[in-house]
Amino acid sequence: MSPFAFASASLEPDRYRESLADPSAGGYASFEGWVRDHNEGRTVQRLEYEAFEALAIREGERIVAEAVARFGVARAACVHRVGSLGIGELAVWVGVSAAHRGEAFAACRYIIDEVKHRVPIWKKEHYADGDSGWVNCERCATAPHHGHAHADGSAALPAHDYSRQIALPEVGAAGQARLAAASVLVVGAGGLGVPVLQYLAAAGIGRLGIVDGDVVEASNLHRQPLYGPADLGRPKAAVAAGRLRALNPDVRIEVHEVHAAPDNIDALVEHHDLVVECTDNFRAKFLVNDAVLRARKPAVFASVHQYEGQLQVYRPLPHWPCLRCLWPEAPRDGLVGNCAEAGVLGPVPATLGAMQAMQALKRLLGLDAGDTPSLVMVDLLGLETRRLAARRNPDCDHDNPGHDRPTSEQPLELEFETLADAFESGLELVDIRESWERAHDPPGLQIPTHLPLGELVHGRAEFPADGRYLIICAHGVRSLSLTEHLRSRGQAEVYSLRGGLAALRG
Amino acid sequence: MNEIEIQYFAVLRERAGTSREIVQTAAETAAELYDELAARHDFGLPQSMLRVAVNDEFAEWSRPLKAGDRVVFIPPVAGG
Numbered sequence: 148m149s150p151f152a153f154a155s156a157s158l159e160p161d162r163y164r165e166s167l168a169d170p171s172a173g174g175y176a177s178f179e180g181w182v183r184d185h186n187e188g189r190t191v192q193r194l195e196y197e198a199f200e201a202l203a204i205r206e207g208e209r210i211v212a213e214a215v216a217r218f219g220v221a222r223a224a225c226v227h228r229v230g231s232l233g234i235g236e237l238a239v240w241v242g243v244s245a246a247h248r249g250e251a252f253a254a255c256r257y258i259i260d261e262v263k264h265r266v267p268i269w270k271k272e273h274y275a276d277g278d279s280g281w282v283n284c285e286r287c288a289t290a291p292h293h294g295h296a297h298a299d300g301s302a303a304l305p306a307h308d309y310s311r312q313i314a315l316p317e318v319g320a321a322g323q324a325r326l327a328a329a330s331v332l333v334v335g336a337g338g339l340g341v342p343v344l345q346y347l348a349a350a351g352i353g354r355l356g357i358v359d360g361d362v363v364e365a366s367n368l369h370r371q372p373l374y375g376p377a378d379l380g381r382p383k384a385a386v387a388a389g390r391l392r393a394l395n396p397d398v399r400i401e402v403h404e405v406h407a408a409p410d411n412i413d414a415l416v417e418h419h420d421l422v423v424e425c426t427d428n429f430r431a432k433f434l435v436n437d438a439v440l441r442a443r444k445p446a447v448f449a450s451v452h453q454y455e456g457q458l459q460v461y462r463p464l465p466h467w468p469c470l471r472c473l474w475p476e477a478p479r480d481g482l483v484g485n486c487a488e489a490g491v492l493g494p495v496p497a498t499l500g501a502m503q504a505m506q507a508l509k510r511l512l513g514l515d516a517g518d519t520p521s522l523v524m525v526d527l528l529g530l531e532t533r534r535l536a537a538r539r540n541p542d543c544d545h546d547n548p549g550h551d552r553p554t555s556e557q558p559l560e561l562e563f564e565t566l567a568d569a570f571e572s573g574l575e576l577v578d579i580r581e582s583w584e585r586a587h588d589p590p591g592l593q594i595p596t597h598l599p600l601g602e603l604v605h606g607r608a609e610f611p612a613d614g615r616y617l618i619i620c621a622h623g624v625r626s627l628s629l630t631e632h633l634r635s636r637g638q639a640e641v642y643s644l645r646g647g648l649a650a651l652r653g
Numbered sequence: 654m655n656e657i658e659i660q661y662f663a664v665l666r667e668r669a670g671t672s673r674e675i676v677q678t679a680a681e682t683a684a685e686l687y688d689e690l691a692a693r694h695d696f697g698l699p700q701s702m703l704r705v706a707v708n709d710e711f712a713e714w715s716r717p718l719k720a721g722d723r724v725v726f727i728p729p730v731a732g733g
Contacts, residue, residue: 339733427733450730452663457730473711476701478729491732522711524662524727529672533660535725536710605697 151207155230158237169221172244176251178259180239182232190275196229197320199267210261218254220245307397322512329511330354334407335425336383338370338496343423346504348391354399359384360406370493407431412438422446423503428624429478436470437549447506449499454528456499460506468520472540495527559630560645564652574617600625615640623647655720663728669694684714
C-alpha cells in the first residue's frame with residue numbers, strides 16, 4: 148500500500164494491517180482516530196473532512212518516510228478519511244511494524260502528531276443545534292513550528308495555509324486543486340505586475356512565469372514595494388522570483404529576463420493557461436493581445452494613468468472583443484504618457500493589479516460564467532468606477548491579429564555595447580527623450596540631435612524623412628514604437644537602440 | 654439644444670481641468686460633440702484615437718445624441 152492515502156469510504160484497518168507484515172517485524176502498533184460526539188462543549192452530530200489532496204499526499208508521504216528513517220521501523224502507513232462521517236466512524240488510521248515495540252509506538256505517535264500538524268486537512272463539525280463550522284486543522288491553529296527532521300535533511304517550513312480561500316463555498320478543495328494545477332504568465336513585473344505576482348503566488352497558483360527585461364530602478368520603489376534599495380540595478384524578474392519563492396514555496400516560478408517581443412511572445416504564451424498583461428506600453432499590450440488571440444488563451448489587461456486605470460478581460464469566445472476591437476488604431480507610445488512621463492501614485496497600479504489578480508483567479512476557478520465583455524474604468528481620485536459594455540468589432544480579424552504589424556525584413560532594433568560604437572555605426576543618432584530626462588546626462592554621453600517625442604506626437608516637430616537614423620530613448624520602448632511608426636510610413640532606414648541608454652555599458 | 658453630461662478620463666481630464674461637466678449643445682452626434690469640446694478645451698487628440706461611450710455602452714461616433722445622454726470620452730492608457 149502507499150505510505151499515505153485518502154479514502155472516501157469506510158477505512159479497513161484489517162486490510163491495511165496485513166500489508167505491513169514483514170519477516171523482520173516483531174510487533175505492530177496502530178492508532179485509530181474516531182469521530183467523537185462533542186468538541187469544546189458543543190454536541191457534534193457528524194463531521195466532514197476536506198483535503199487539498201495533491202499537497203496533502205506529498206506531505207503525508209514525507210511524514211511516513213521521516214518516521215521510518217528516524218525510528219528504523221520496518222513498514223509504516225497512514226490512511227485518512229475525507230467526506231462525511233458519523234459519530235464513532237474511523238477518521239484516520241496509522242500503522243507501524245517494527246522489530247521492537249518501542250520503535251513501533253514511537254513511530255506511530257510521530258506520524259499521527261505530524262499528520263495533524265502539517266497535512267492540510269479541514270474538518271467541518273455539524274452540531275446538534277443545527278449550526279456547523281469549519282475547525283482549523285491543528286496545523287493552522289498552532290504557530291509555525293520549524294525544525295522537523297525531514298528525510299532529505301532540510302529544515303521544513305509549515306505548508307502554505309489556503310484555509311481562508313478554501314472556506315469559500317465557490318472555491319473549496321476542488322478550487323484549490325484547480326489553482327495548484329494552473330499556470331499563469333505575468334508580462335511586466337512593475338506597478339501592476341508586483342501585486343498580480345504577489346497575490347497569485349500567495350493563492351497557490353501552480354506555476355508562474357515572469358517576463359520582464361528591466362532592472363530595478365530607484366524611481367520604481369514608491370509603487371513596486373516588492374523591491375527595495377538593495378535591489379537597484381538587479382533584474383526585476385529574478386528579484387521578484389526570489390521574493391515570491393520565499394512567499395510561497397509551493398509555487399514554481401519561471402524567470403524570463405526579456406522584454407516581450409514578436410520573436411518570443413508566442414512561445415511564452417503557449418506554455419500557460421492564462422496571461423496577465425502588466426506592461427507600461429501599447430506595443431507590448433498589442434503584442435500580448437495578438438499572441439493570446441492566436442493561442443486562444445484568456446488574458447487580463449490593465450493600464451494606469453496618474454489617478455486612473457482601465458481593466459479589460461479577454462476570453463477566447465466568438466463574441467468577445469479583444470484589445471484591438473476597442474482600439475482599432477493601435478495607439479502610439481508617447482502620445483498619452485506612461486508612468487515615467489505622467490507620474491503615478493503607488494496605490495493606483497496596486498488597485499488595478501489586485502483587480503487583475505482577482506479576474507485571473509475568477510477565470511481559473513470558473514467563476515466568470517455570468518460575465519459580459521466590458522472595459523472597467525477606475526478613477527481613484529474621484530473614487531468612482533464605471534463599467535462600459537463592449538462589443539466585438541466585426542472588422543477586427545481575430546484569426547489574423549496584428550495584421551498591421553510591420554513585416555519589413557530589416558531588423559527594427561540594433562544592439563550596441565557603448566554609445567561610441569553607436570556613433571561609429573554610420574547612423575545619425577537621434578535622442579527622443581524629453582528635455583528633463585537629458586538634464587542629468589554625463590558630459591561624455593550626450594547626443595547632439597534631440598527631437599523630444601512629445602514634440603513629434605503633438606505635431607510641433609517633424610522627424611526628418613531622409614537619412615539613416617538610430618533612434619534612442621531611455622529603455623528602448625518609446626524608440627521602438629517610433630521606429631515602427633516611421634517604418635509603417637515607408638521610411639526604411641530607421642532603427643531603434645535595443646534596450647535604450649540603460650542597456651549601454653559604461 | 655440638448656443637455657448632455659460628459660465625463661473625461663486621463664489626458665482629456667487634464668486638458669479639460671475637470672472630470673465631469675454638463676453642456677448645452679447643438680451637436681447631433683458624438684463626433685460633433687467631441688469636435689465642439691476639443692476646440693473649447695484644446696484636446697489635441699484626434700478623435701480616431703479615442704473611443705466614446707454613451708449611457709455606459711461603447712458607441713459609434715455617428716450615434717445621434719438625445720437630451721440626458723451620459724457621454725464618456727475614453728483615451729487609451731498605457732501606464733503600468
